[in-house]
Amino acid sequence: xxxxxxxxxVFIIYLGSFAQKPHYPEKxxxxxTWFQEAKFGMFIHWGLYSILxxxxxxxxxxxxxxxxxxxxxxxTDKYEAxxxxxxxxxxxxxxxxxxxxxxxxxxxxxxxxxxxxxxxxDSKVTKYDIMSSPYKKDIIKELQLACKKHDVKLCLYYSIIxxxxxxxSYRHRDSKQDFxxxxxxxxxxxxxxxxxxxxxxxxxxxxxxxxxxxxTADMGKDVYDYxxxxxxxxxxxxxxxxxKNIIGDYITPEQxxxxxxxSTLKEDDCWETVLTMNNTWGYKKNDDNWKSPREIIRTLIExxxxxxxxxxxxxxxxxxxxxxxxxxVLKKVGQWMQVNGEAIYGTSASxxxxxxxxxxxxxxxxxxxxxxFEYPRKxxxxxxxxxxxxxxxxxxxxxxxxxxxxxxxxxIELRLNLPAHxxxxxxxxIEVEFE
Ligand code: JFZ
Numbered sequence: 001x002x003x004x005x006x007x008x009x010v011f012i013i014y015l016g017s018f019a020q021k022p023h024y025p026e027k028x029x030x031x032x033t034w035f036q037e038a039k040f041g042m043f044i045h046w047g048l049y050s051i052l053x054x055x056x057x058x059x060x061x062x063x064x065x066x067x068x069x070x071x072x073x074x075x076t077d078k079y080e081a082x083x084x085x086x087x088x089x090x091x092x093x094x095x096x097x098x099x100x101x102x103x104x105x106x107x108x109x110x111x112x113x114x115x116x117x118x119x120x121x122d123s124k125v126t127k128y129d130i131m132s133s134p135y136k137k138d139i140i141k142e143l144q145l146a147c148k149k150h151d152v153k154l155c156l157y158y159s160i161i162x163x164x165x166x167x168x169s170y171r172h173r174d175s176k177q178d179f180x181x182x183x184x185x186x187x188x189x190x191x192x193x194x195x196x197x198x199x200x201x202x203x204x205x206x207x208x209x210x211x212x213x214x215x216t217a218d219m220g221k222d223v224y225d226y227x228x229x230x231x232x233x234x235x236x237x238x239x240x241x242x243x244k245n246i247i248g249d250y251i252t253p254e255q256x257x258x259x260x261x262x263s264t265l266k267e268d269d270c271w272e273t274v275l276t277m278n279n280t281w282g283y284k285k286n287d288d289n290w291k292s293p294r295e296i297i298r299t300l301i302e303x304x305x306x307x308x309x310x311x312x313x314x315x316x317x318x319x320x321x322x323x324x325x326x327x328x329v330l331k332k333v334g335q336w337m338q339v340n341g342e343a344i345y346g347t348s349a350s351x352x353x354x355x356x357x358x359x360x361x362x363x364x365x366x367x368x369x370x371x372x373f374e375y376p377r378k379x380x381x382x383x384x385x386x387x388x389x390x391x392x393x394x395x396x397x398x399x400x401x402x403x404x405x406x407x408x409x410x411x412i413e414l415r416l417n418l419p420a421h422x423x424x425x426x427x428x429x430i431e432v433e434f435e
Pocket of ligand 1: 067208209281
């Protein structure tokens with residue numbers, strides 16, 4: 001419970017700090033509907049670092065797994081030799097897509113290339129890719145087919161930072177670096193490989209690493225327009241410009257951002273929180289600090305009640321397995337979503353803020369969902385100022401949809417009689433339908 005409260009507080013802090021909208025393009029240029037309705041997706045961090053699993057030559061590397069190369073200052077030849085070890089014999093794209101689907105997730109966002117520069121797809125512009133590994137099969141292609149089969153939208157993460165490319169790697173700062181050579185002749189061709197149709201319909205591209213000093217807002221605009229011309233439907237996150245010159249289609253607060261709230265998000269702002277299930281994005285074998293199903297579910301509700309999306313991370317092992325610590329939790333999240341998904345998908349922010357007993361989401365003008373965290377002894381009252389002229393047509397638990405809950409109006413208040421026994425300790429959802 002304490003952890004949940006902390007999560008929620010940390011959230012409120014993010015929301016304030018990310019209230020500014022992307023500056024480019026102008027609002028409304030893209031249709032963000034699918035994303036806003038999807039609400040819940042899977043983030044996957046997978047690459048050479050997954051083989052290290054947080055260790056190098058028997059020594060533990062502190063910090064997040066996917067940063068091992070830089071954090072532990074690993075020798076380039078030894079790190080890059082991991083390509084020859086990348087042979088994920090237990091990887092089953094379908095299993096991953098199904099894990100996402102069964103958890104109630106609508107999209108899957110995978111690192112096609114993280115900061116270390118290794119490409120998980122068959123890239124013609126580099127040998128530092130999956131085709132040089134013993135596995136020799138295009139991971140992104142396999143995921144494309146699996147996602148299609150399980151009706152999950154495929155989304156691609158692409159790191160601006162590249163520790164492998166000599167023109168932008170921090171390891172080559174002393175040499176003459178041609179940043180634009182990397183952008184024009186490496187990054188853009190790779191984006192073209194990924195986004196021009198070979199991998200089917202792509203929901204979004206998620207950029208990362210815009211804080212690099214060599215990266216400029218002009219480069220960001222150039223890449224934004226480049227993708228827009230290739231496919232105007234692909235959504236781009238807000239990390240393509242600079243931290244003070246935002247470029248992208250929606251807002252992404254991140255979990256570890258210390259900031260002071262300045263203002264609040266507007267109801268119609270499109271935003272997403274990305275979150276780890278333990279303390280790392282890329283796999284670390286000693287990190288078992290898993291968040292509980294309760295924490296994840298309540299976080300998802302919290303986000304939905306403020307109109308955002310949750311993109312929840314898993315870090316598969318070098319062999320290609322999503323750790324049990326995360327699949328156990330995802331199963332329980334899926335069970336909850338199976339019953340209560342209606343109160344999350346396609347909903348928007350609560351027009352009346354949060355309640356002492358829980359959170360609210362709404363679906364248009366017709367439906368309101370009450371997500372109860374603190375189950376009241378018996379009666380629950382809610383003011384209907386926002387729905388003043390509406391008649392209540394039906395009130396029911398999503399877990400018992402055939403049965404109406406006893407309810408009556410007292411002035412502006414709607415009062416409900418709840419079952420004496422709390423149906424769901426994590427969150428009991430009541431649907432209120434108006435005429
Ligand atoms: C980045 C990556 O460096 C990290 O490895 C992971 O992929 C994560 C999803 O994204 O980390 C960030 C990105 C942005 C901020 C902090 C860490 N930020 O805006 O404060």
